[in-house]
Amino acid sequence: MSTTRLITTRAALRDARAGLSGTVAVVMTMGALHDGHLQLVHRAREVADAVVLTDFVNPLQFGPGEDYEAYPRQIDADLALVDGLVDVVFAPPVEEMYPVLPPVVSVSAGQAGRRYEGAMRPGHFDGVLTVVTKLLNLVQPHVAVFGRKDAQQLALVQRLVADLDLPVRIDAVDIMREPTGLALSSRNAYLSDAGREQALVLSRTIRAVEAAAPSAAAIRAVLDADADGTQPVDAATDTDTASAGDTSAGEQSVHWDYRLLIDPTTFEEAGEDARGELLVMLAARIEGTRLLDATVVPVTQP
Numbered sequence: 001m002s003t004t005r006l007i008t009t010r011a012a013l014r015d016a017r018a019g020l021s022g023t024v025a026v027v028m029t030m031g032a033l034h035d036g037h038l039q040l041v042h043r044a045r046e047v048a049d050a051v052v053l054t055d056f057v058n059p060l061q062f063g064p065g066e067d068y069e070a071y072p073r074q075i076d077a078d079l080a081l082v083d084g085l086v087d088v089v090f091a092p093p094v095e096e097m098y099p100v101l102p103p104v105v106s107v108s109a110g111q112a113g114r115r116y117e118g119a120m121r122p123g124h125f126d127g128v129l130t131v132v133t134k135l136l137n138l139v140q141p142h143v144a145v146f147g148r149k150d151a152q153q154l155a156l157v158q159r160l161v162a163d164l165d166l167p168v169r170i171d172a173v174d175i176m177r178e179p180t181g182l183a184l185s186s187r188n189a190y191l192s193d194a195g196r197e198q199a200l201v202l203s204r205t206i207r208a209v210e211a212a213a214p215s216a217a218a219i220r221a222v223l224d225a226d227a228d229g230t231q232p233v234d235a236a237t238d239t240d241t242a243s244a245g246d247t248s249a250g251e252q253s254v255h256w257d258y259r260l261l262i263d264p265t266t267f268e269e270a271g272e273d274a275r276g277e278l279l280v281m282l283a284a285r286i287e288g289t290r291l292l293d294a295t296v297v298p299v300t301q302p
Ligand code: PAF
Pocket: 028, 029, 030, 056, 058, 061, 128, 131, 132, 150, 153
């Protein structure tokens, strides 16, 4: 592979794309790259001849009061990390991606985009699917590689591609974790040492549901338990579908936005009788930072 090229305009990206031979994979990111992104890049290299990494903090997917302004932007460090690993880094300024903001026409994630994470962040998935569609159109990849941590995003991107007949294959990559179990995320940078310790409640919960499989009742008991695994939390308060509540472990509080068992075929909450490979999705706020985690568990018993 030749050295990595930084491209910031759509026209230059089209030219560069025309020069890439063989199959092309895209890895879409908002920058602040970490080892989890590198894992996506390595997967992309395995499945395609050329790799385009997009590095763009998409304003459309941030709501009022969210961390759009504060979101870490570090293009030089990002470039250094992927230099020689990808063919192209596409890092456009906002006005290049959105000459009109918000765009007149955008993509709707529909009802499924207003549930769970979408209920917490209204409009978020419309913004994600709009930029994903634009980036797919600009890069024209054969494969797009996404991580499984943002489980609802992955499911909606898969629906986008299926429902709109987009000519790309979606490749999903497992969550990468620190040795402590914490799922890698650009937002981990916001956490203090104490917050990182607190955040381990997510991966502990993931390990507990995996140990509780294949019993549906045992999995639900874990998801309904307090942060220390013993006491039930309050019923949902933020949405009508999510299990939410404040729990405290140690000195600071963990606010669970949801702990859900989902039937991935319908993307509805799994009923009592649901069996098969079910999706567990977790979202918690720690020191004001929203963190996600997810896993797939086999459920074969009541
Ligand atoms: O997962 C992300 O980082 C973003 O949602 C994505 C897919 C790059 C779109 O902005």
